[in-house]
Amino acid sequence: MDKPLILVTNDDGITAPGLRSLVRFMAEIGDVVVVAPDSPQSGMGHAITLDSTLYSSKIEIDSNDGVIAEYSCSGTPADCVKLGLQELLDRKPDICISGINHGSNSSINVIYSGTMSAAIEAGIEGVPAIGFSLCDYSWNADFEATGEAVKSIVLEALKNGMPKGVVLNVNIPKLPKEELKGIKICRQARANWKEKFDKRKNPMGKDYYWLTGEFELLDKGEDTDEWALANGYVSVVPTQFDLTAHHAIQHINNWNLNEY
Template identity: 80%
Template sequence: MEKPLILVTNDDGITAPGLRMLVSIMKRIGDVIVVAPDSPQSGMGHAITLDSTLYSKKMKIDLQNEDILEYSCSGTPADCVKLALQELLPKKPDICVSGINHGSNSSINVIYSGTMSAAIEAGIEGVPAIGFSLCDYNWEANFSPAEDFIHAIVTQALHNGIPKGTVLNVNIPKLEKNELKGIKICRQAKANWKEKFDKRTNPMGKDYYWLTGEFELLDKGEDTDEWALANGYISVVPTHFDLTAHHVIQELNSWGL
C-alpha cells in the first residue's frame, strides 16, 4: 500500500527540537515533507503575510533523514501551510501535523497559537490536521515520553478520519513516560490571562512596554484540557474554526433588527 503523505510544520522554526522529534515519529508512519518557518513565530495566531514577499528555501537539517524533503519559509505558520499546499507539495497531503510546540496551547492559549493556526489552516483547506504541544518552554525539553502517544493519535486519525471542519488540539504534560496516565478527550477549559505591561525607559529616554501576566483558570470542570494536564493525562480537544455562536442566533433574531 502507498504510504500516507504527511505535512509537518510548526511555529518554533524549522530547527526546533520539537519539530525534529515530530519528524522522526512521522517517518515511521508515512512519507514526510516539512515546510516550517525559518525563524520562531510563536504567538502569531493566524497571521498571514500580505504586504511583503514570501521566500522559501529547500533545506537539509537532519542528515540522518536525507530522504525527507524540507523547506524553510520566511512567513508565518499559516503562510507555511498555504505555500505547502499551493506550491511545494506534489499532491494534497493525507494529514498535517504541527509542532511539537515548546509550551502549552491548552484552553485560551489556542487563540494565540501559531502551532494551532497552522493546523487550522490545513483544516480549512480540507486536510485532516493535528497540533501537538508539550507543556515545557525549555528549548531542551524532553519530548520522548509522549512519542508512542503521538504515534497512536496520528495513526488513529489516519485510520478513522477527523470530521470535516475539525482539527485536534493535543497538549502533553511535562512528565516522565511512566507518569503519563493516558489520553483524555476533553473540552477547552474556560481560562484567561490577567495581563499587565511592565513599563520601562530605554537609554534614549523613550518608553517601552513588556507584556507580562498570570494565567487564570476559571473552570472547575473535570472534563477539561486543564484538568487532564494537571492530573497526568494528555489532552485531546476537537477544535472547530466555525466561530459562529449558533446558540445566540435565535436571541439576536428577537431583537427585531
C-alpha cells in the first residue's frame, strides 16, 4: 500500500525542537510535507494574513527519509495550512498533524492556541487533523518521551478515520515515558485565566504592559483533560469547530424578537 501523505505544521516555528521531533515520528509512518511558520506564532489562535503578503521558502533542515519537502511560511499557523493545501502540496494529505507544542493546550487554552487552530483549519478543509502538545514550555523539553503516544494515536486515526467536523486535541504530561499511565479520551475542563497586566514605563516615560495571570481550574470532574494530565495520562479531547450552542437555541427562541 502507498504510504499516507502527512502534512506537518506547528506554531512554535519550523526550527522548534517539538516540530523536529514530530517530523521524525511522522516519517516513520508516511510521506511528510512540512509547512510551518518561519518564526514563533504562539497564541495567534486562528488569525490569518489579510493585509500583507505571504512568503514561502523551500528549505531543508534535517535529511530524514520520508520527508518529501519542507517549507517555511511568513504567516500564521492557519496560513501555513491554507497555503499548504492550496499551493504547496500536489494532492490532499491523508492527515494533518500540528505540534508538538512547547506547553499545554488543555482546557481553555485551546481557544488561543495556534497549534490547535492549524489543526482546525485542516479539519475545516476536510482533512483529518490532530494537534499535539507537551506540558513543558522548555525549548529543551524531552519530546522523545512523547513518540510512542503520538505515533499510536496517529496510526489509529489513519486506520479508523475521524468523525466529520472533529479534530483531536492531544496533551501529554511532562513525565518520562515509563511513567505515562496511558491515554484517556476526555472532555475539555472548565477553566479560565485570571489575567493581570504588569504596567511599566519605558526610558522615555511611556506606559507599556506585560500580560500576566494565573490559571484557574473550575472543574473537579475526573473525566477532564486537566484531571488526566494531573494523574499521568495523555488526554485526547475530540474538538469541534461548529461553535453553535445547540442547547441554547430553544431558550433564545422563547425571546420576543418578532417585533424587531
